[in-house]
Amino acid sequence: MDVLAFLQEKDELSYIDLIEPLRLGQAEVLIAEKEGVLIRINDDALDGVLFDERLLSTFTDILVGSDAPIAVHDGILVDTLKAMGMAYHFPCFQAVYTKSTPFVLSQNLTIRELGMDDLPVVLANYKNADEAYITGRVQSGSLIGAQVDGELAAFIGQHAELTIGLLEVLPAYRRRHIGEELEKAYINRLLAHGRVPFCHVTTHNEASLALQKKLGMTFGKHLIHWFN
Template identity: 35%
Template sequence: MNQRETALARLERNRLLYLDMLEVLRRGTAQVRRAGEDGVLLYDPPSEVWFVDADTPAVLEEMLPLMEGCTILTGHQMWYKDTLAAHFGFHTEQICRQSAWLGGEPPAPLAFGGELRRLDRSWAVWAEAHYSHSFGGVSYMEESIERGMLGAFVDGQAAGFVSFHVEGSIGMLEVLPQYRRRGMGEALLRGAVALAMEQGKYPYGQVFTDNGPSLALQEKVGMTLSQELLFWIF
């Protein structure tokens, strides 16, 4: 087997945990920097993210020289989080669970008293202004719109949105305060899953472990949450 085939064989053993890595391989942007039965290292140039999967300290030690210039990474085993943070001098971390739609058909749309529409680039400034975890500025929102952003509208007024991050995950789900508790978040997440499947993407997201409402939303929609934890450090 070549490196890509070896990586896929390893990652498919736990599809839910590694769906983010499988997505960048599926779309053909990931570079396989190391692949074996005991771990896989990917680099995705569009997002500049390193994806780390290692079973043992020896495997991790083999990977470190390959990651020169790393500024952001996601790890799939918690045991080496602090080691990598110290090695690269990273100070910010996010602990997540992987969430994925594993059904063969997309979830049914949910009625919420409004409609979902695809947004165009003219909405980038508005979306950036209303996203509660904004980063990357208007240009990142423009790129997200190109990847596929859905807006929720009630009586012609924009009430929320959802899109895809550059590495492929469903994210940026935001409902404006005055429209919350109407099922709009669920409608947007269902719509994003359907859009991902329509585009041939793997429908997955990553949810912070301390975000109880978002974890509950994933389960309400029918997403499957990984038992294993992942982490981001940068």
Template identity: 30%
Template sequence: MTTITECCAERAAESKKEALALKYFGRNKKLYTDMAECVSRGAAKILYAGRDGVLLYEKSSGIHMLASEEKAAAKRILETLDENSLRERSGLLVAHGENARAAAYEMLNVEGETACFQVVYCSKEPRALRGMLSFRKPERVEIETIKKEYHLESPENIEKLCAAGQIWCGVTGEGEFVGFIGRHPEGSMGLLQVFPEYRRRGYGEELECFMINVFLSEGRIPYGHIIENNSKSLNLQKKLGYEVADEKVYWLFEC
């Protein structure tokens, strides 16, 4: 049975890890925004935090995240990771920067990757909406449409996100469902899609502005991961005032 003293000691150790992690993230705030937000909203289990880097996993998704500027340090940190636990939780590791990526390839059984730009909305000012859409949580028929149209999350994850209130529909004044946006399981903004017949009307920008304001209203920093070859999306983020981290983040699969 855990005693009060043991609980206090455990909490003190966790608080120390959080402080070390947040201090490390300050070295490159844009690159590590996703990890810092994970810690600040209490969603992180910090496995390692020190002067040479941070390793954590996001509790609800099980996705692991690694920050380390030096390849040798990243390898030492990954030595502390139970690879079976990684595989059981999600099989996903997000490596921040090229050196962390290279270390993961040497230390883990990586079978594939998706390279992304991390974009961060650094302003605290909400975006002005043009009033062309109203926003609401999806109903059953719309959930089925989202599951059919969006392929970067599993149907099961989309169901969970909808149940948790993390996906919003954009609807015109005439009641037309034109697209959707939301928050991925690990906390990043995304799931943006405008149906083909409604594109080039500014609806994607309006959906993003709405979602930026949702993040800001919660005291969160809006951020997202843009797949490196998606130049249209990256240009939209820049137009809306997002800043791009100076290194990429790498989603590594089947670790």
């Protein structure tokens, strides 16, 4: 089965988290059936959607007991994993930048790729991942930052599963729209490389949801549920 074409025909927007890693050759296909799709992205996160519960046990055989981050689309699989004791973290909206036009950026910020010299600042300010993961993201060249008066004021990056994230504005620089400019810059970066920018936003993060709407992001039809 051509799993990429299958998902694109189903709903390219809602399944962009599966489609983009497959399109870029950054995913291993674990299950590819009309009843469901499961992939491993960059030897890291597992991501899947179940369309028919007849394949439920095939999914749970792989997912239950795994220590990898797991993303699952709405459906019976979510409730089943919860019932089987999997550690549930949060539901997210999926927001996708569907335009091809880059943003015009403010000239008041210096934006650059972060290096290992910046790692201590990133580790001191970003608390939603462990040190090994953050270090790997910086080493891979996946983070950029904004400088104000020569000092790193904020940073943003791309997670291993290809979502835009890791956004943090240092306390002294908040309420200056720096986070907005950084996300615009990262979207531009991805567009320049022929990639589709998308992100996951927790359902309770009103500020981030408002930002995605302001940037013209389009939301998928399904929630994405993160485990582990």
